[in-house]
Amino acid sequence: MGEPSARPAPPPGRYRPAGAARLAIVCAAALGVAAVGWLVLGLLTQLALVTCSLLAAVLLTALAAPFTRRLRRIGAPAGLAAAGAVLALLALLAGIGTLVWFRTSSRLTDLAPAITVGIDRIRAWLVDGPLGLDPERVEGIRDRIVTQLFAAVPDPVSGATMAVTVVSALLLVLFIVFFLLKDGAGMWAWIVERVPARQRERIDGAGDRAWSTLSAYVLGVVAVAAVDAALIGLGLLIVGVPLWLSLTLLTFFGAFVPYFGAVLSGAAAVLVTLVTNGAADAITILIVVLVVQQIEGNLLQPLIMRRAVQLHPVVTLVAVTSGTLLFGILGAVVAVPLTAVTHHVAEYLRTHRPAALPLPEPGTAAVAG
Template sequence: MRSWRAIMIGVIAFAAAFWLLRETRSITMPLVTALLLALAVWPMVGAISRNMPRSLKWLGPLAGLLVVLLLLLAFMVALGVAANQVYGLVGDMGPRLSGWLAGFGLSSPEGGEQGGIASIAFGSGSAMSTAMTALGLTARTLGGIVLILFLMLLMLTEVESWHRKFIAVSADSSDRTMRETGRSVGQKFRTYFNTRVLLGAITAALYVGWLALFGVDYLLLWGLLAVLLNFIPTVGSIVAGLLPVAYAFVSKDPGTAAMIAAGLLVIEQIMGNLIDPLILGRRIAVSPLVVLVSLGFWTILWGIPGAILAVPLTVLVILAMAHFDALKPAALLLTDRSSFEELEEFRRSS
């Protein structure tokens, strides 16, 4: 009876937490993102601050902010280049799709090449609507980025003050637990980010090389998408492979498109099922099933940012639970480890 009561309490608590996170996502998502970024750059920030006189300790947080800004700038440039390529691709797809449909005895929308996808997607009326939507989305995105960076800077500036406060109000073991969790999460987040960039770049190079053999256009777009979508677990890599295959089916003959699809499938299987687990497996230690479930969970909660942060957030939850005896069984179930000793080894690893 007591166990059922505990289960019901746990289910209710989970549902309440889910509802709270979803309803407060405009606050909690930037806050958690800022926390992960602060943990990721803290070793560098701490090293700089410790070697500076008191009047110049602000240089540490400033350096951390500049690093994040540079990475963000690179990401935004990549998105801009990809968006420009997509614009050209959509404009090019009208005549190509018309010819492809004509091969099957079908006619394209609005009849004729000039009235294909390009005119539908970028007609005068829809162009204005698309521009306004893009402008609103850009404004919201920039506002969210500014908020995240501001919160991260505050965290980096006040971390020492909060550290002293925790020492004053909590036992030494509690303070040590928080420091260990923060250090471990930061290290694993840096490892995850760096590895995703590296694997995405390798995958992109292989994709571009294979597509170039068949004369597929927009190689830069497919390469950028392979890197960017690589940050979304499982689903991102599938989409990154399907998009050039779909384009090949329209722009090439079916046999060539099938060969392109087969080659990309081989690349994805090698990178996703061999290289990725070999590099990240021991450091991230999240069960593949849990990765998929967490992807859906965080995407429902926070949309695309949740999908990108799904694995780091799940690792954060696992490490936090692994520090408490009552929650260790749940933490073990979320990992690919098979014993509490292995879970403890994962918790202490950096």
């Protein structure tokens, strides 16, 4: 018997392993999704006012939703409950604005110079103190920080323009919040009805998981910010820092940016106290800030925030850093809730498969021919 003939080699360019083909399809799909996402982000950036207003409206809706549900439980109509929640938000924002205007408007312009004097003292210590750093490098860092600091304080013309923009955005936000609270369930039902029947239950469950995650995050971060601001503000008031109210509000809003916000607002409180009250009071405020941050990191974050978002601290840090580099302050604020919502939705979709379609009854199948 002769030797069996060898199998002919496949023509070049015709054979592709199945694994490589699947990998190529996945990569192509990922590139397509990334391209569409980049275009969408570019469009949203061009419509910055609408984008910021919509994001703020969603976060405020998540904050006001429990209040609206309580009004609905006592028999209030949907429109009245939504209007009550919007009026409550408007009263809260108006109260904060009035408090800032009458108590701190004359001193807000003094905040940047006070921090600048504190930075100059630190610069002198870094150069003339035991560290003996290079004066030119320290001076360059100091100049960049001071320039950014004074650029953040608007002049009268830009301040008036900013005020008009803020009022316009606020009206748009309140308008969106009202209809989200009033008709949000109907809007979501309309979206789910456009999904194929086999996927409706799965998509509806994913949406419910996303909203519950966002609501837990918003309520949690407001609670943490309130505790931080109350404790640090009390310390500033007891010590007698003239700008204690401005620094308290800065601490509250800084808590919405994990890690970086607390560090920057605490550093501002210490620097202003150093300039206005001296080194002894600055050390006292530094101790207060460190104690409050320990309470937040070891008590409030595990009990409130990590239970709500269920993200590892490394993931949170990377998300905040990436959001800040891409979109500035807005990216830093929305990075963590967006990451948490994406994580929970992905886990829900992974663990919940589409429902099986019902089998046709006997005798109902079409007969070919």
